[in-house]
Amino acid sequence: MKIRLNTDQQKELFNELEEIGEIQRWASELALCINKNKYNTSIEIRGPQIAQGQLMRRIADYSDEFNKRFREYQLNATVAALFGRQKAASVKLKQIASHWSSKYCSTSFIPKTSTILIIGKPKVSFADMNDYEKEVVQLLNEQTVTAVNEDSEDEEEKEDEDEDDDAEERDMKTIEVRGQDRGCVFCETKSSISTSILRICGHSFCRCAAQVLTTSSTLPLQCKQCK
Known part of the structure; x- marks a missing residue:
């Protein structure tokens, strides 16, 4: 059986299962062989079908608890551009993540999907995670305002340029x-x-x-x- 990891949520779920050694323990108990490809896009499971079904039920049960600790924010192209490498927004996001790492909270920006992921480790306090999420959301709101202001300035500059071009064209026509x-x-x-x-x-x-x-x-x- 092959499981395709199509979403960031699926990838983070299996990353956590692997990090804490849970999926390895299940594989040993159920006499299954589990291999994840190096691109983290699929997992191949070999062994008895009944055991494979039991493994999938365990993964589903664990994902219910994992999903409570997982947050995902989709960014538009303009805001996502502010989180590029060495950009101020990325630096600020890393500072927030570093401050909250001792509280079992983490966050990351995924350029490929233009998303911000907020993940709480298994030991996280939901009170801490909610406070952490608020701080990240505040940063996103600030960056959204910045993006809107920059777009407005660009539009005003473009309008000014268009007006200058129109005036120049009128002057040329007058001269002609x-x-x-x-x-x-x-x-x-x-x-x-x-x-x-x-x-x-x-x-x-x-x-x-x-x-x-x-x-x-x-x-x-x-x-x-x-x-």
């Missing part, structure tokens, strides 16, 4: 329009480089204006657009 409007009023050449502005009326003209104005018989000289 103005450039297009600066066509010579005499020859209608569309060029923002070769045209200049008449001081009196503000209309644009190019080099052709000199010839047009000097050959005109109308005095005083007038802008073609203003006639």
Whole structure:
């Protein structure tokens, strides 16, 4: 028979059974051979089927008591990122775990599943474990607030950048329009480089204006657009 360990809870259950020597004792009593693979993802049990059934009942009974000492908190991606290696949140979590280790409490962050595990050893006092859990939850709440604030700041920065981009785009369009409007009023050449502005009326003209104005018989000289 092969037992697949698909969840962190299952893995921690069998880790504890192995650490305290309980599963080895059961295997000896029931004449079973138990092997766990090195990846801690499955356990193979060999021996009489009746004995295998008895072993599974013992594991189930033990898991009922173990589950009372097991807590699991699923983190979203943003909060989980704050618990990376050497991050302040991870350092704080280790400090909390170190402080409570003498009370048979432990905690760990599982990056693969983005979860915080809180586990009480068999000798733990439930009063101590509840206090320990409150302290860990307080840390998680603080990190959640931090993550929300950082997201808000990022959104504000993005909005500011978008507004700056929009303003720049509007300015560019205005420049383009103005450039297009600066066509010579005499020859209608569309060029923002070769045209200049008449001081009196503000209309644009190019080099052709000199010839047009000097050959005109109308005095005083007038802008073609203003006639």
